[in-house]
Amino acid sequence: MIKTQNKIDSFKKEVPLDTDVFFDKLRGIDLVKTPFSIFDVDLDFDLLLGKLHKSDVFNVLSFRGGDIFHVCDDPNARKIDYGKSSGFFCLHTDGQEFVDIPVVAILYCVKEGRADIPTDFIDSVDLVELIKKKDLLREIEKYDFVFTDRNGNETRRSIIEKHPLTDLLVMNISLGSDQCSFVPKKEDVGTVSEGEQLYKDISDLASIEIAHTPHYYKNGQVVVFDNARFIHGRGLKDLKDVDMSDKDRHLVRLWLTYKK
Numbered sequence: 001m002i003k004t005q006n007k008i009d010s011f012k013k014e015v016p017l018d019t020d021v022f023f024d025k026l027r028g029i030d031l032v033k034t035p036f037s038i039f040d041v042d043l044d045f046d047l048l049l050g051k052l053h054k055s056d057v058f059n060v061l062s063f064r065g066g067d068i069f070h071v072c073d074d075p076n077a078r079k080i081d082y083g084k085s086s087g088f089f090c091l092h093t094d095g096q097e098f099v100d101i102p103v104v105a106i107l108y109c110v111k112e113g114r115a116d117i118p119t120d121f122i123d124s125v126d127l128v129e130l131i132k133k134k135d136l137l138r139e140i141e142k143y144d145f146v147f148t149d150r151n152g153n154e155t156r157r158s159i160i161e162k163h164p165l166t167d168l169l170v171m172n173i174s175l176g177s178d179q180c181s182f183v184p185k186k187e188d189v190g191t192v193s194e195g196e197q198l199y200k201d202i203s204d205l206a207s208i209e210i211a212h213t214p215h216y217y218k219n220g221q222v223v224v225f226d227n228a229r230f231i232h233g234r235g236l237k238d239l240k241d242v243d244m245s246d247k248d249r250h251l252v253r254l255w256l257t258y259k260k
Ligand SMILES: O=C(O)CCC(=O)C(=O)O
Pocket: 071, 083, 089, 094, 118, 119, 120, 232, 233, 234, 235, 251, 253
């Protein structure tokens, strides 16, 4: 199995960068070679957003009308509003409701809180390899992945897809979520209950057999990752069954696509 850790070459402490320098680094990232980076930044978020909007490289993808999303506890949130709760958050690709999912995802730590609840990352390329090794590819091909948003709108996509920037096969999905399912492509090729079982089996493979890389935040840290390749969640490996919560944790999430 390919170990995710080997591909993360910037798991090193850096002197805090200022916003201009961080923006230049962000612009210079070759996401194919470096799908995951961590920076310590003395960040002026408005300045960064202004630069991104003027950039010839990126588009900022808005979510529910805003450019940024505050990942922090909100007492009025529903159970499935993971980003607004401080508990467990299942494995997912960000922005599944978009046809072109955000390729670059940024998580910026405003407040680390208790600092022992990580965002856990897995490489979906590892998951595809494991699926091939277990001879599950043909079974998977009978089904589509369906994501149902909070208003009941469905997004349907292939379970395994070609990465938008490379020929790698990746998975842009959520696993272990009540909002998602594997649905037969055609009635005569698979059944609903077999699709449900397969979804559960793949979720188990991803949570147990694939290497997870946890990232524990420190204030001011920015994680930049290839969201078309890495799947992530909160507190997955060790904390999943614990009643964990961190009301002081505050991240800011930002999504980018590349200009064509
Ligand atoms: O809080 C985390 O660790 C992850 C948050 C996240 O994945 C999201 O808001 O999309």
